[in-house]
Amino acid sequence: MTGKLGPDALAEVLAATGAADPAVEVGPAYGEDAAAIDLGDAASTLVVAADPLSLAAEAVGELAVHVACNDVAASGADPRWLTHTLFLPDDDPARRRTVTEQVDETADALGVSIVGGHTEVLPSLERPLCSMTALGTTDRFVSSGGAEPGDRLLLTKGAGIEATAILATDFREACVDAGVSEDTLDAAAAFLDEVSVVPDAAAVRDAANAMHDPTEGGLLTALVETAAASGTVLSVERDRVPVRPETAACCDALGVDPLATFGSGALLAAVPPERVTEATDALAAAGVDVGDIGEVRAGVEDDDGDDGDAGTAADPGTVLLDGDRIDEAPRDELYPLWERA
Incomplete structure (x- = not known):
């Protein structure tokens, strides 16, 4: 079934948090869309959020940028950086150009820099999939x-x-x-x-x-x-x-x-x-x-x-x-x- 995991399955995923790190102020939790990481400066917290998007075929690149940046903004931070992982169903240059231009123009309008990511062709897909990680800083995390x-x-x-x-x-x-x-x-x-x-x-x-x-x-x-x-x-x-x-x-x-x-x-x-x-x-x-x-x-x-x-x-x-x-x-x-x- 397409869509978010149910509560029980999601709980298993959220329980897998790797090594403990005291700098993580807010980590994976149901209802929380972003993490808060103490940078060691009393006036600065790093906010990190990740989201994939694939189903909105006509504007997948534009929406993917907004969805990731929205989570950072809704946590009290100004989004500043993005990593972009792009999976394409084929190597059609027109499709690739459309998605990347949408991403570029939307990020530029928000004043957000794309600082890395990954791109590959995955023929099992029916449409492009953009997975974004957005980052920003704040002096007051709002959960x-x-x-x-x-x-x-x-x-x-x-x-x-x-x-x-x-x-x-x-x-x-x-x-x-x-x-x-x-x-x-x-x-x-x-x-x-x-x-x-x-x-x-x-x-x-x-x-x-x-x-x-x-x-x-x-x-x-x-x-x-x-x-x-x-x-x-x-x-x-x-x-x-x-x-x-x-x-x-x-x-x-x-x-x-x-x-x-x-x-x-x-x-x-x-x-x-x-x-x-x-x-x-x-x-x-x-x-x-x-x-x-x-x-x-x-x-x-x-x-x-x-x-x-x-x-x-x-x-x-x-x-x-x-x-x-x-x-x-x-x-x-x-x-x-x-x-x-």
């Missing part, structure tokens, strides 16, 4: 696990930004057949220009206790991962989640939940209530829209099998969506579309 009870949950731009662009490009014909207008699809395809959360994170990071970058599985997965990493309960109202008209049109046409599909372009931030105005003002100054979608609550351990009152009590690591409990990340709803293609 997914920093959310605290009472924090407000802010979401920038909207749910399903990345998925909207993919639907409007890779699945354009299907969207047209389902009744989505060409004008809507043209606007939706342009969402590809908004998948970076580097400006969002730079604006909100000083006020945030936690930040997380929704990717595969969308906002719902990001909420589950943040709740698990912080040992809290995240309570969200669906009607408060910003969903753009183009996203709603494309997702409705193909039966995709915009909260459960690729979400790069949005930043989830847990912000103390007294600093929400500061965060929203900073985002507005950066030209970034934001919605207040819910709150962080303390979890209540359930030892007797009684779940308590619906919508009010839940185990740590749980998401409440309109009061309904979610404790496992959903499979991204674009995967069935690719599997049927």
Whole structure:
């Protein structure tokens, strides 16, 4: 099955951490997308994040850069360096040139240097695969696990930004057949220009206790991962989640939940209530829209099998969506579309 590993299989992978090193402040953990490494300077922490990308055929190079850099930015750092491992299904020079030009132009626009990597042809692949490692430095690492009870949950731009662009490009014909207008699809395809959360994170990071970058599985997965990493309960109202008209049109046409599909372009931030105005003002100054979608609550351990009152009590690591409990990340709803293609 395509997609992220389940919790048990992932736990086996995360347990394999090699040699212990006291410089590693934050290492592999469910819900944490980046590592924090103490460089021996009180004002400098190295942030490292890695991500592969292969399924977004029309813009794989561009998205691969953004997805890796977003994880570094969502940890409070400015992305500065990338390594790029590129696997190609053939030695077609046009395909190779397209991917590398996308990578080069996107990294250049972000001010990020590509400092190494690896390239080879792997005929068993059906499409190019870009695997990026992004690095940056910060004086304040912001983890997914920093959310605290009472924090407000802010979401920038909207749910399903990345998925909207993919639907409007890779699945354009299907969207047209389902009744989505060409004008809507043209606007939706342009969402590809908004998948970076580097400006969002730079604006909100000083006020945030936690930040997380929704990717595969969308906002719902990001909420589950943040709740698990912080040992809290995240309570969200669906009607408060910003969903753009183009996203709603494309997702409705193909039966995709915009909260459960690729979400790069949005930043989830847990912000103390007294600093929400500061965060929203900073985002507005950066030209970034934001919605207040819910709150962080303390979890209540359930030892007797009684779940308590619906919508009010839940185990740590749980998401409440309109009061309904979610404790496992959903499979991204674009995967069935690719599997049927």
